[in-house]
Amino acid sequence: MSQETVFTSQRVLLNSESEVGPATIFVKDGKVVRIENEYRPSEATLDAGSKLLMPGIVDGHVHINQPGRTQWEGVVTASHAAAAGGVTTIIDMPLNCIPSTVTVDAYQQKRESFKDGMWVDVGTWGGVVPGNALDLVPMLEAGARGFKCFLCDSGVDEFPPVNEEQLRLAMSELKKKNGKLLFHAEMDTGATVDTTQDPTNYNTFLNSRPANMEVKAIDLVIKMCREFAPHVPCHIVHLSAADALPAIRAAKKEGLPLTVETCFHYLTINSEDVPARSTEYKCCPPIRNEANRNLLWEAVLDGTIDIVVSDHSPCTPDLKLHSCCGGKGLASDAVEGDFVKAWGGIASVGIGLPLLWSEGQKRGLRLQDVVRLICEQTAVHSGIGNSKGKIAVGHDADFVVWAPEEINRITIDKLHFRNKLTPYKERQCLGLVHQTVVRGTVVYDASQKSGDSQQWENGFSKLPHGKWIE
Numbered sequence: 001m002s003q004e005t006v007f008t009s010q011r012v013l014l015n016s017e018s019e020v021g022p023a024t025i026f027v028k029d030g031k032v033v034r035i036e037n038e039y040r041p042s043e044a045t046l047d048a049g050s051k052l053l054m055p056g057i058v059d060g061h062v063h064i065n066q067p068g069r070t071q072w073e074g075v076v077t078a079s080h081a082a083a084a085g086g087v088t089t090i091i092d093m094p095l096n097c098i099p100s101t102v103t104v105d106a107y108q109q110k111r112e113s114f115k116d117g118m119w120v121d122v123g124t125w126g127g128v129v130p131g132n133a134l135d136l137v138p139m140l141e142a143g144a145r146g147f148k149c150f151l152c153d154s155g156v157d158e159f160p161p162v163n164e165e166q167l168r169l170a171m172s173e174l175k176k177k178n179g180k181l182l183f184h185a186e187m188d189t190g191a192t193v194d195t196t197q198d199p200t201n202y203n204t205f206l207n208s209r210p211a212n213m214e215v216k217a218i219d220l221v222i223k224m225c226r227e228f229a230p231h232v233p234c235h236i237v238h239l240s241a242a243d244a245l246p247a248i249r250a251a252k253k254e255g256l257p258l259t260v261e262t263c264f265h266y267l268t269i270n271s272e273d274v275p276a277r278s279t280e281y282k283c284c285p286p287i288r289n290e291a292n293r294n295l296l297w298e299a300v301l302d303g304t305i306d307i308v309v310s311d312h313s314p315c316t317p318d319l320k321l322h323s324c325c326g327g328k329g330l331a332s333d334a335v336e337g338d339f340v341k342a343w344g345g346i347a348s349v350g351i352g353l354p355l356l357w358s359e360g361q362k363r364g365l366r367l368q369d370v371v372r373l374i375c376e377q378t379a380v381h382s383g384i385g386n387s388k389g390k391i392a393v394g395h396d397a398d399f400v401v402w403a404p405e406e407i408n409r410i411t412i413d414k415l416h417f418r419n420k421l422t423p424y425k426e427r428q429c430l431g432l433v434h435q436t437v438v439r440g441t442v443v444y445d446a447s448q449k450s451g452d453s454q455q456w457e458n459g460f461s462k463l464p465h466g467k468w469i470e
């Protein structure tokens with residue numbers, strides 16, 4: 001039997017429906033066993049003082065790229081980055097790793113490859129691709145959280161898109177187990193790149209991925225969702241186009257099992273502000289204009305958008321055709337800063353909390369909303385709402401201790417993912433993470449910088465404490 005550990009703070013937020021107040025949380029074997037509504041520093045293993053202690057963040061959309069593309073990212077660096085930002089669980093995407101997570105065998109390869117490298121808890125989504133319908137139920141039984149599919153080119157050959165017939169086949173299988181289906185919701189509408197325009201100008205790329213690509217795809221998602229309701233919950237990943245919000249609102253009003261996520265970047269960046277050649281801002285669907293961003297915020301605040309995730313999707317700088325390579329490693333015909341040809345994906349795992357909070361608090365977002373959007377509902381979405389996402393007796397003791405009022409400049413030493421290209425470098429935010437606790441163990445402590453400590457290395461626990469989520 002292990003010892004009880006005790007966490008206390010003058011400011012604790014247990015869940016999205018409670019108020020901030022003093023509390024002491026007793027933890028045994030990684031689970032919360034008791035909560036007292038009092039600040040008790042004399043009994044505490046960890047005394048957070050006046051810092052805010054709230055549930056650990058669950059990021060439901062991360063591309064770890066392991067095995068197969070670990071020069072882009074890997075589980076050790078991705079989970080360090082998560083831990084440093086108060087993220088206690090990450091759910092990996094089934095593509096960009098090789099093999100894609102589309103069979104039980106590939107699922108087991110990923111799980112084996114992550115062993116001993118997880119600083120936070122990690123699970124994975126599986127993928128729906130043409131021809132793997134019969135693999136879906138076995139993958140769910142193995143532990144996949146649900147499945148993701150594409151309705152347009154995914155960017156990698158190993159993960160082809162599905163058409164309506166293939167979707168129907170997959171959903172007929174998912175129906176047997178109420179398996180969830182996630183959609184990359186963009187479909188071809190005939191838009192092309194205007195080759196007379198400068199490819200190093202962001203708008204050249206933006207105009208080639210118009211909002212109607214998302215609207216068309218989301219119409220199909222809603223149609224399929226209705227056809228299989230209530231058995232196959234459908235989820236729209238990384239919504240960017242506000243034009244799709246009316247259809248989403250109507251579908252939700254109809255009672256369809258439809259949920260929607262957006263990402264930190266769509267809520268914190270305007271296309272008007274993307275500098276020329278800065279391909280670290282490129283992702284699909286694209287970041288759109290300020291008017292669009294304001295409408296996304298309305299949908300976040302009124303609950304139409306259920307959750308906010310990172311969609312952390314890095315690659316090496318050469319594939320970003322980025323000037324930070326000085327042309328080194330670029331193909332001879334490549335143009336530096338070419339938005340059209342650069343790999344799409346934004347690196348941001350572990351920096352979402354200050355981004356969301358800085359922008360949100362100006363717009364009336366409360367701390368309770370933060371917990372709802374990035375802890376509680378992301379846990380429910382990932383099928384782990386009975387153990388994660390809020391602080392409750394019987395739940396995992398996953399916490400973040402942070403100071404919402406503290407200024408936090410996102411300097412390069414705070415970026416722990418493998419490739420440091422990110423649009424947020426040097427951005428000034430509100431909200432600094434001090435400690436991250438995974439199932440009762442402190443895995444990140446900003447005050448522990450000492451190099452010769454037995455237990456700590458640059459703020460991180462020397463040993464990984466994360467585990468695979470079945």
Ligand SMILES: [Zn+2]
Nearest residue numbers: 063093311313
């Ligand atoms: Zn993604």
